[in-house]
Amino acid sequence: MRRFTWFNATSLTLGFAFLYLPMVILIVYSFNASELVTVWAGFSTRWYGELLQNEAFLDAAWVTIQVAVISSTIATVLGTMAAYVLVRAGRFAGRTLFSGMIYAPLVMPEVITGLSLLLLFIGIGLDRGVLTIILAHTTFSMCYVSVVVSSRLVSFDRSLEEAALDLGCTSMEAFRLVTLPIIAPAVISGWLLAFTLSLDDLVIASFTAGPSATTLPIKIWSSIRLGVSPEINALSTLLIAIVAVGVITASLVTKRAALRQEAEERAAERA
């Protein structure tokens, strides 16, 4: 007996207005012609033009994308391995420490992760730059990947893998031909999660980046500390648009894949 009442409708409307209005305002005012951010002076795409000519922002964006692609890819490999170890490897010496190290970074305040990695890099004399940001991002995002992948591995029917082994696959082949295709959606969402975490990170990157490498969040940070700027509004709008398109496409693709898989399973049952 679920009833969709006026109270429900109102709370949903107000709730989503609260969630989306600030972003809508930001987007609208990114097309403001005026230099005064809060005064509307007509429609213009002027700030987008200026943004595309701002070398510093473009450089920072390029660094950010490199860091995000490399760190999320390594994190996906390491995180999937870690998930496999957690779910499948059984008991081994130091297992408790291992699972602790997987879960701890998820709740660790970013300021502490950043500080501790910086002290490590200084301690071993590694110059801060793109490499150190990649190492830092890989470390915390592999933990997120491993949580996502291990939840899929837990619900996975092991007899499929055993069947492959019985039919003469080596364990590597069984992994490649059976396990990997089944856990692939989780691996992909793990990668996406790692990628966005890396794109988004300000605090850890601020600790681990040197003067030679500035990421986009660090660049945005140093300019918004002084107040709202129309250029940042334009940049934010672009980022919001990219994320929205990406998330909606990804969810449509996975939905279609799920439907196809369902249809195949039904066909297989009939056969």
Place this chain on the structure above:
Amino acid sequence: MRRLALIAVPYLWLLALFLVPFIIVLKISLSDYALSIPPYSPTLDLSTGWQGIKSFFGALDFENFTFLTTDDLYWKAYLSSVKIAVVATLCTLLVGYPIAYGMANAPDHWRPTLMMLVILPFWTSFLIRVYSWMGILSTEGYLNQLLIGMGLISEPLMILNTNTAVYIGIVYTYLPFMILPIYATLERMDASLLEAAEDLGCSRMQAFWLVTFPLSRNGIIAGCFLVFIPTIGEFVIPALLGGSDTLMIGKVLWEEFFNNRDWPVASAVAVILLLILIIPIILFQRNEQKQREAEG
């Protein structure tokens, strides 16, 4: 052999880039501030052998921690972080519960879209979401323009750079973390229980407080921890929306490190922050475990 490699690679990575750095923080929190590079002493000198190790450990002490207890800036920052986190968590619950409740009662075919609308902001840059409030809350911002335009106030309100702005920022950015677990428990709830309650003479209000609310307890607890734990060490929100009198420990640590360059004190602040976090984290884990056991 292959199994060993599978375990060893992620294991060694985490040891080197998570555990070792953390031990370094512990060690530096016990060191003294020094005008040198690196700016602390002692540094471990292995070339002098056993004597070096002994003098290294001899020079470590809890001085920074005693310093933290004597300077009341730190006490106040810890207390005020906890206070801000508690109040903000309760506000998030008040805002989030009706939304989760509305989603659970919405027609079936709306739910995937509603879910997506809740998750979408989570993928959007945290920094940008906090930034979007700066334009709204500033003295000449959109909110003040609106209120003055409507004739409700004559002088602009000072909201940006106060604790109120920090609360708004926290509620806004962490709202999805509160909605999702509550929605999950409400959605799983057996609706016939409500029917039974009403058949037995409960009003709808009573049925809500006697049936729905207690059954969503696990979701509420999970949501509160998911908001509370990251809020305690939050840096971006108090730094952007808060004022100079907004004391939060994440901000203190940042300033201690980047502005004062006092690494030993920054490390000691970090160690105590973790000690404060351990209790809610353990409680959260227990709650999750209990829930898993209850489900089967």
